[in-house]
Amino acid sequence: MNAAIFYDRIKVRASATASQSAAYLVDVKTATFVPEVRPYIDSLAASMRALETQKTRCYHLRHLIVYLRSNNIPWRTFATSEAEQHRFSDWLNNPYRALRSNVIQAKEKLTLKSALKRSSQRRIIHTTRMLITFWSKRPASKNTHLDGSRDPTFDTDCDIDEGCPLPPLIANEWNSPKTYSKDDFETMLSLCGHIRDRAFLCVEHEGGLRLGENLGLRMPDIDLHRRGVWVRSRHDNPNRATGKSRRERFVPLPDDVLDLIDDYIRIERYAVTDHDMLWVNLNSHVPGQVGTALKKSAIYALYRKFKRHMDRKTLHPHMSRHTYVTNLGSAGVDIGEISVRVGHSSTETTRRIYMHLDDSDFNAQYEQYAKKKYRKEGQSS
Numbered sequence: 001m002n003a004a005i006f007y008d009r010i011k012v013r014a015s016a017t018a019s020q021s022a023a024y025l026v027d028v029k030t031a032t033f034v035p036e037v038r039p040y041i042d043s044l045a046a047s048m049r050a051l052e053t054q055k056t057r058c059y060h061l062r063h064l065i066v067y068l069r070s071n072n073i074p075w076r077t078f079a080t081s082e083a084e085q086h087r088f089s090d091w092l093n094n095p096y097r098a099l100r101s102n103v104i105q106a107k108e109k110l111t112l113k114s115a116l117k118r119s120s121q122r123r124i125i126h127t128t129r130m131l132i133t134f135w136s137k138r139p140a141s142k143n144t145h146l147d148g149s150r151d152p153t154f155d156t157d158c159d160i161d162e163g164c165p166l167p168p169l170i171a172n173e174w175n176s177p178k179t180y181s182k183d184d185f186e187t188m189l190s191l192c193g194h195i196r197d198r199a200f201l202c203v204e205h206e207g208g209l210r211l212g213e214n215l216g217l218r219m220p221d222i223d224l225h226r227r228g229v230w231v232r233s234r235h236d237n238p239n240r241a242t243g244k245s246r247r248e249r250f251v252p253l254p255d256d257v258l259d260l261i262d263d264y265i266r267i268e269r270y271a272v273t274d275h276d277m278l279w280v281n282l283n284s285h286v287p288g289q290v291g292t293a294l295k296k297s298a299i300y301a302l303y304r305k306f307k308r309h310m311d312r313k314t315l316h317p318h319m320s321r322h323t324y325v326t327n328l329g330s331a332g333v334d335i336g337e338i339s340v341r342v343g344h345s346s347t348e349t350t351r352r353i354y355m356h357l358d359d360s361d362f363n364a365q366y367e368q369y370a371k372k373k374y375r376k377e378g379q380s381s
Contacts, residue, residue: 006066010034012058014051023054025062036068036075037061040134050233050242052212060127063116067091079132085167088128092121125167132167177322178314185323188306194282195264196294197302202260203229204317207251208324208342211317215241215294217278222261228252231343238275239293249343325350 014023022045025034037058044054067088068078078084095116116124180188185205192198204214213231216239221230228251233243261278272280272291279294299317307315321342328338339350 006069007062010062010065010069012055012062014055023051023058025058025065034065036065037131039138040131043134047246049246050212050244051235051240052242053244057127057130060124061131063092063095063124064088064128064131066095079135080165082165085128085165089121089125089167092116092124128167177326178319179323179326180315180319184310184312187310191306191309192302194268195260196268196279196282199257199260199264200279200294200299201320202257203253204320205324206257207253208321208328209251210244210321210343211296211299212241213243213343215239215279215296215299216243219265219276219278221278222258223250224258226250226252227255227258237293238277239295241293241296244343247343249340251341 009027009029011026011028012023013026022041024041025037026032027034040061041054041058044057067073068075073084078088093116185201188201189198192201200214203209203217204211207214207229209231216232216234216237217229221232223230230248230250231243232248233246235242265278268282269278269280274291275293277293281289281292281294281298284290303315303317306312325338325342328341329335335347335350339347342350344350
């Protein structure tokens with residue numbers, strides 16, 4: 001069956017409340033959840049993973065479900081067949097082939113890429129592997145969802161045995177994270193029209209915060225006594241900004257950055273009293289938007305302005321985080337401290353992503369840190 005039909009039917013739907021947020025894959029024709037994916041997303045929501053993370057996983061798995069539905073392949077057959085998984089990997093080279101003819105017939109002026117980027121294919125394969133691992137380790141009796149509903153068909157139709165083959169990872173060299181220079185950062189600061197924008201950039205540059213973490217900062221998160229800010233994961237922010245990490249962490253900031261934040265609060269934010277979000281809109285063409293919590297769209301618009309003036313092909317907010325870790329690693333800061341500062345779940349994550357710093361230097365730091373860690377664990381046991 002044509003994959004285009006299922007791309008129209010299988011959609012990502014998200015909902016968020018003060019206590020819970022969740023995203024799901026839904027078959028809009030039958031108004032039902034996709035059974036292969038729902039329990040997995042339930043587990044992410046139960047472990048307090050950010051809504052954006054859940055949505056991203058759903059978008060990845062949407063390609064898998066479209067492939068299964070359009071080729072009439074049962075989930076269990078796919079999960080236990082290495083040959084089927086290889087075919088899915090090949091199919092990802094051009095999943096939109098069925099859409100192109102439909103677009104031409106409808107005479108719509110849309111540009112569809114003939115293939116997913118290699119990096120996107122890797123992420124989809126990685127999420128698919130996690131889904132298979134989830135079903136292979138899930139107890140057969142666990143058929144209760146977050147909303148309390150029970151459906152035993154999930155267990156009979158979707159459960160697989162542990163030790164099933166996993167989809168082959170797409171071989172490709174890891175792309176080194178992109179960074180910017182000190183001169184680039186000075187140029188960006190000079191292009192800012194508000195103290196708020198300069199303060200926002202400095203917090204990212206000097207603290208290594210993710211965009212969602214920075215936008216999610218509130219006034220009480222500023223700790224002048226310890227000279228820094230607290231990064232806390234919340235699901236009730238009015239701008240829907242969330243951090244990736246569930247753990248609270250403290251991020252030290254230089255005095256001049258804290259002074260800049262203070263200037264912003266005194267000069268530009270002082271009139272806002274109906275909420276405690278740190279970053280707010282200062283001007284808007286939409287009535288009633290001034291004083292509301294700043295959203296990601298405003299920051300992306302700011303970076304588009306930077307790109308135009310600096311004639312840069314690539315420039316985005318996450319490059320501040322890459323630059324922050326790169327600068328710390330180049331300065332010889334212990335990898336364990338870097339990992340804690342940026343909120344990585346493990347030092348292995350830090351080493352894997354930022355191993356481009358120096359193969360001898362940075363990896364030697366990681367090995368030294370690992371030896372200390374295991375030595376302490378051996379003493380404690």
